[in-house]
Amino acid sequence: MRGFFLLLTAFAFQVNFAQKDGYWDKTRATSEEITVSARDRIIIKTQDFPEGTTEIVFRITLLDKNQEMASSLVSVLKAIPDPTGISQGSAGAVFILSKISGDDKCKYAIFSSADLATKYKENGKTENACLVQDIPVSKDAKLLSTDKSACMKSNSSNLWFGFESKNWIMNQKVVLEVVPWVDNKLSRGWTAENRKSIIDQCKTSNLAQKMSNSDDFCVCILDKIQSKYKYKEFQKLLAVERAKAFKDFGNSCFGESTLSSDVYEDLRKQAASLSKQGKPGEAITKLATIINDNKANALDYNAIGNNYILTKQYGKAIKFLKEGEKLDESELLIKLNLAHAYLLNDNYSTAKSIYKEYQYQNVTDSLSWTEKIKQDFETFKKVGIENDDFKRVLKLFN
Numbered sequence: 201m202r203g204f205f206l207l208l209t210a211f212a213f214q215v216n217f218a219q220k221d222g223y224w225d226k227t228r229a230t231s232e233e234i235t236v237s238a239r240d241r242i243i244i245k246t247q248d249f250p251e252g253t254t255e256i257v258f259r260i261t262l263l264d265k266n267q268e269m270a271s272s273l274v275s276v277l278k279a280i281p282d283p284t285g286i287s288q289g290s291a292g293a294v295f296i297l298s299k300i301s302g303d304d305k306c307k308y309a310i311f312s313s314a315d316l317a318t319k320y321k322e323n324g325k326t327e328n329a330c331l332v333q334d335i336p337v338s339k340d341a342k343l344l345s346t347d348k349s350a351c352m353k354s355n356s357s358n359l360w361f362g363f364e365s366k367n368w369i370m371n372q373k374v375v376l377e378v379v380p381w382v383d384n385k386l387s388r389g390w391t392a393e394n395r396k397s398i399i400d401q402c403k404t405s406n407l408a409q410k411m412s413n414s415d416d417f418c419v420c421i422l423d424k425i426q427s428k429y430k431y432k433e434f435q436k437l438l439a440v441e442r443a444k445a446f447k448d449f450g451n452s453c454f455g456e457s458t459l460s461s462d463v464y465e466d467l468r469k470q471a472a473s474l475s476k477q478g479k480p481g482e483a484i485t486k487l488a489t490i491i492n493d494n495k496a497n498a499l500d501y502n503a504i505g506n507n508y509i510l511t512k513q514y515g516k517a518i519k520f521l522k523e524g525e526k527l528d529e530s531e532l533l534i535k536l537n538l539a540h541a542y543l544l545n546d547n548y549s550t551a552k553s554i555y556k557e558y559q560y561q562n563v564t565d566s567l568s569w570t571e572k573i574k575q576d577f578e579t580f581k582k583v584g585i586e587n588d589d590f591k592r593v594l595k596l597f598n
Contacts (some may be wrong), residue, residue, distance in 0.1 A: 229512060230377065231376075232373070233375055234374055236306065243361070244361045247358075248358060251388075254347075255442045256359070257341065260337070260339060260376055262373065281343065304365075306372060307366065309333065311362060313356060395422055399418045403418055405450060407450050419450075425445065435591065451558060467489055471487045499531070501521060505534070509537065509540055509541055510585075517537065518541045532569065533563055535557075548589055553575070558595070577593075
């Protein structure tokens with residue numbers, strides 16, 4: 201007895217652990233009681249399945265004259281919280297089979313389109329059916345799911361049940377009940393394809409294009425859109441309304457996480473790499489993004505100033521280096537690049553005063569001011585920047 205109790209407890213835990221988030225939709229359930237003439241075939245179309253239907257349970261019962269159903273399928277399913285209980289064979293699932301049925305039997309088949317069902321009614325062929333019950337039965341019940349059943353993998357919002365009477369003399373009374381299970385999340389219309397369309401659109405946004413990997417950012421936007429709108433609601437928005445939603449949710453996602461700091465740090469790394477590869481123009485574009493977003497520090501201004509020097513845009517170099525100087529008056533790398541920019545912009549006297557002022561200091565913990573000047577002049581020569589005053593500057597330290 202104790203072993204049985206432990207087994208039952210473990211089973212209950214398994215079912216609860218796998219429980220799905222959704223509901224049996226009794227308002228869209230199909231309940232038809234029809235009479236099949238002897239040796240005849242009939243077709244029954246289900247009610248429209250609601251959006252988000254992932255499973256259905258159906259029950260077929262043949263009744264003798266004057267018999268009535270003991271309980272409806274909808275009422276039975278109230279005791280089974282989700283389709284997992286049925287598919288795993290829970291105790292309550294046995295009750296989906298009718299407690300009462302007659303002696304009559306019939307075959308049935310299920311079709312995913314009206315055309316296929318109509319052909320079956322005409323010729324009785326079932327090769328195009330998604331499910332066939334060839335052995336005549338007096339009652340039957342099954343769970344069909346999108347995971348396992350071909351009937352549920354079509355895009356149709358209905359199924360067609362075809363019945364063939366095996367009674368050669370008397371009419372048969374057939375009761376068909378079909379109840380759909382609706383997944384709460386899918387009922388909002390956010391299929392995998394629809395979610396992907398939002399992700400793809402997000403990746404073309406300005407914010408996403410600043411990131412080397414925008415996956416987390418775009419998933420954040422998708423989650424916010426899904427929470428606020430059903431898919432059809434979102435599609436009905438005007439173009440300007442959708443654009444605003446993307447912008448607002450994008451700003452929210454950008455500010456809620458570490459994305460902001462990560463993006464700008466990534467831009468700095470990209471700019472440094474491009475500069476080393478001899479692509480200062482592309483490096484400037486990356487650094488300009490940081491500056492335009494008001495996220496730049498003193499070293500960002502130094503970096504863009506240095507790249508402007510390498511592209512022989514000395515006036516712009518001076519402008520940005522002076523902005524960086526305002527942020528950190530003590531940063532000697534900025535001071536040195538300012539001296540270079542003034543020198544190359546034919547302002548030797550201003551450059552000379554800066555070169556002389558800091559000649560006995562280090563620009564880093566291990567690199568002297570004068571050594572850094574020599575390195576920079578060599579770099580300038582490699583990219584084709586020549587100036588007769590380079591020698592004059594170097595003589596200042598002899």
